[in-house]
Amino acid sequence: MRRAFLLPLMLLALGSNSHAQLWSGILAPTRAVDWSSTSPGVVGGIPSGSWTQCGSTIAPYSGSATTINNAIANCAANHYVQLGAGIFALSSGIVLKSNMELRGMGPDQTFLIMTGNNACTGAPSASICAQDSLGLYYGSDWAVQPGSQNAATWTAGFGQGTTNITLTNVGTSGIINGQYIYLDQSNDDLDNGTLFICDNTSAPCSLEGGAPGRTMGGIHRNQIQFVKVVSGCSSTCSGAGPFNITISPGLYGTNWQASKNGQTAGAWWSGMIQNTGVQALSLDNTNNGGTSGISFVNAFNSWVKNVRSLNANRNHVYLWQSAHITVQDGYFFGTQNSASQSYGIESFIAGDNLVVNNIFQRVTAPIMMGPSQGSVFAYNYSINDTYYVAAWMQQSLAAGHDAGVLYNLFEGNEGSGFWADVFHGTGGANTTLRNRLAGWEAGKTEDTVPVQLYSYNRCENVIGNVLGTPGYHSTYQTSAGTGAAASIYDLGSGNSGGSVTVPSDSKVASTLMRWGNYDTVNASVQWNAPEVPSGLASYANPVPANHNVPASFYLASKPGWWSGLWPPIGPDVTGGNIAGLGGHAYLIPAANCYLNVLGGVANGTGAALTFNANGCYSVAAGPAPPTGLTAVVQ
Numbered sequence: 187m188r189r190a191f192l193l194p195l196m197l198l199a200l201g202s203n204s205h206a207q208l209w210s211g212i213l214a215p216t217r218a219v220d221w222s223s224t225s226p227g228v229v230g231g232i233p234s235g236s237w238t239q240c241g242s243t244i245a246p247y248s249g250s251a252t253t254i255n256n257a258i259a260n261c262a263a264n265h266y267v268q269l270g271a272g273i274f275a276l277s278s279g280i281v282l283k284s285n286m287e288l289r290g291m292g293p294d295q296t297f298l299i300m301t302g303n304n305a306c307t308g309a310p311s312a313s314i315c316a317q318d319s320l321g322l323y324y325g326s327d328w329a330v331q332p333g334s335q336n337a338a339t340w341t342a343g344f345g346q347g348t349t350n351i352t353l354t355n356v357g358t359s360g361i362i363n364g365q366y367i368y369l370d371q372s373n374d375d376l377d378n379g380t381l382f383i384c385d386n387t388s389a390p391c392s393l394e395g396g397a398p399g400r401t402m403g404g405i406h407r408n409q410i411q412f413v414k415v416v417s418g419c420s421s422t423c424s425g426a427g428p429f430n431i432t433i434s435p436g437l438y439g440t441n442w443q444a445s446k447n448g449q450t451a452g453a454w455w456s457g458m459i460q461n462t463g464v465q466a467l468s469l470d471n472t473n474n475g476g477t478s479g480i481s482f483v484n485a486f487n488s489w490v491k492n493v494r495s496l497n498a499n500r501n502h503v504y505l506w507q508s509a510h511i512t513v514q515d516g517y518f519f520g521t522q523n524s525a526s527q528s529y530g531i532e533s534f535i536a537g538d539n540l541v542v543n544n545i546f547q548r549v550t551a552p553i554m555m556g557p558s559q560g561s562v563f564a565y566n567y568s569i570n571d572t573y574y575v576a577a578w579m580q581q582s583l584a585a586g587h588d589a590g591v592l593y594n595l596f597e598g599n600e601g602s603g604f605w606a607d608v609f610h611g612t613g614g615a616n617t618t619l620r621n622r623l624a625g626w627e628a629g630k631t632e633d634t635v636p637v638q639l640y641s642y643n644r645c646e647n648v649i650g651n652v653l654g655t656p657g658y659h660s661t662y663q664t665s666a667g668t669g670a671a672a673s674i675y676d677l678g679s680g681n682s683g684g685s686v687t688v689p690s691d692s693k694v695a696s697t698l699m700r701w702g703n704y705d706t707v708n709a710s711v712q713w714n715a716p717e718v719p720s721g722l723a724s725y726a727n728p729v730p731a732n733h734n735v736p737a738s739f740y741l742a743s744k745p746g747w748w749s750g751l752w753p754p755i756g757p758d759v760t761g762g763n764i765a766g767l768g769g770h771a772y773l774i775p776a777a778n779c780y781l782n783v784l785g786g787v788a789n790g791t792g793a794a795l796t797f798n799a800n801g802c803y804s805v806a807a808g809p810a811p812p813t814g815l816t817a818v819v820q
Contacts, residue, residue, distance in 0.1 A: 208736045214727040216440050217615050217645055219560055219593045221740035224435045226562040227512035227540025228487045234287040240265035246272030251280045261286045271295040279304025282316040282462045290467030293494035294798040297468045303476030309483040310504055311476035313469055317483035318457030324400050330454040335359045340451040344442040352428045353453055360424035365415050366486050370407040371451040380724045381645045383409045385589040385611030391642050393683045397588035397611040398535050398556055405447050408590035411559050412509035412537035438559050438593045456484040463489035472497040482508040491515055492799040497522055501529040505536040515799035516544040525574045529554040545776050547790055548572045552582045557590030562740050567776035568601035570790025579630035581605035586613045586643045595739055600777050602627055603636045606643035608681050608688045617647040619739050620756040622771045626655040628789045632669045638676040641691035645725045647699040650735040650756040654706030656766030662707045674705045699727045702735050702757040704770045711757040
């Protein structure tokens with residue numbers, strides 16, 4: 187029976203990047219990307235620390251956001267607009283522009299109380315908008331279809347890792363070096379027996395279809411990768427071509443093709459807003475009447491840092507057709523509905539983003555994934571993922587909600603679980619590394635599973651995690667699906683709704699890579715060769731030669747702000763301060779901040795807390811790990 191489901195820095199230095207895959211010897215190259223060298227988040231780090239203030243500090247006031255918006259419009263490049271301490275009661279939204287930052291005195295001093303929003307040039311409305319001037323999106327048929335002004339045909343260069351591609355029939359708006367473009371191809375119609383991209387309800391591979399992406403000839407295109415044009419268009423490329431261009435990063439997937447279903451691969455684009463961000467303020471969205479707290483649309487190399495966001499509608503931060511966005515050191519509390527479309531950070535066609543070191547309290551789905559590739563979600567803490575179905579536990583990492591969620595990394599998070607459903611299509615080849623996933627919340631009795639992968643979520647990687655809650659989980663693996671309880675893994679279940687039934691899928695389990703995970707059913711670390719998919723015809727993964735698991739798959743070394751044990755979670759960790767897990771898990775800094783600095787309630791109930799990241803984390807030396815504590819992360 188179908189139940190209600192969801193619809194559609196690290197402080198400054200993060201350590202030096204490596205140019206060799208940190209997962210070498212563990213993951214096959216077909217199943218991952220080199221997150222250590224693809225620069226997830228703002229390339230080179232958030233730049234605004236060296237910027238200077240433009241104009242005078244704006245004092246608190248009540249009324250429209252006109253004063254702030256005028257200050258932003260008149261701010262010179264690489265400066266910030268400073269808001270003073272106190273309450274700003276704003277009846278309309280704020281609009282950012284490139285090369286500037288909106289900065290408060292701290293989220294415990296500068297408070298924006300929103301009773302209005304900005305329409306964001308036709309994109310989802312928000313309290314704060316960061317959007318390019320064109321505002322084109324995947325459904326803008328006049329602008330992003332073949333032969334139109336913001337589209338091109340992709341005719342050559344399809345191998346995994348290639349940085350050289352050929353485009354023809356480039357639209358009249360043209361492409362120029364330094365510009366970001368979106369590459370895509372048509373979906374697969376039918377199950378090909380391995381990883382495939384599909385949102386078809388008649389196959390069926392999806393209950394509802396409708397994953398975001400272009401539609402041509404009735405065929406959807408949900409596999410989308412963001413790339414930057416590095417060279418080949420020093421003067422604007424437009425017209426018939428061919429144009430041989432160099433892109434960065436190289437192609438992530440192994441399944442790119444020149445044509446599929448009678449359609450050629452393609453590229454499309456809008457304008458760009460770049461190098462803009464929000465820092466050090468509190469944003470109350472309870473009565474903003476809009477979709478989002480902060481909305482990024484066609485935005486690149488932009489950020490949200492040390493922001494406290496309260497009671498958003500659909501999401502606190504919307505990453506819509508945006509790449510290299512950093513969301514770090516934040517506190518996100520509550521949603522207006524605690525139901526469908528009640529998200530924290532939502533990736534809705536996105537890539538190479540970094541969401542790191544954030545606290546989510548009473549947010550239904552803290553991380554929600556639409557089509558996205560190459561992003562990193564690391565060291566985030568979530569508690570009490572409040573959902574309106576009283577018994578239902580909604581996992582904190584909703585990693586496969588739409589078609590085209592591929593090659594993303596979930597590392598070092600502490601929360602309820604990792605979940606990939608069948609509602610809007612298929613994806614796979616995502617990696618969970620060294621997370622603490624409890625599979626339990628107080629009062630929840632259904633979907634209490636740390637790792638739940640429904641049909642067609644194939645070729646996933648689960649490495650070095652700590653899974654389950656002692657005394658509660660009693661089963662290692664099931665395929666029960668809807669309502670599954672007290673199992674460490676739920677793999678390959680289908681689902682049904684209306685006239686559509688998605689069948690079960692045994693290949694979810696047979697293509698899953700599991701290695702070095704501790705679980706509370708076995709009460710031991712599992713190094714099981716049969717759980718390594720070494721015999722597959724494609725996406726095979728050799729059995730690792732040893733039990734060594736790198737501390738990180740995207741950080742080459744311990745980040746400069748982190749003091750104490752590194753890594754905090756995993757099979758090689760001993761003496762951990764979370765009870766009942768064999769010593770394999772410590773509280774991460776965001777969890778320590780919530781529980782021991784902010785004084786948050788252990789089960790996540792209660793009102794929003796006063797927060798400032800500067801009271802929890804330090805650039806020079808992070809907080810020492812607490813001693814003498816026992817805790818169950820829920």
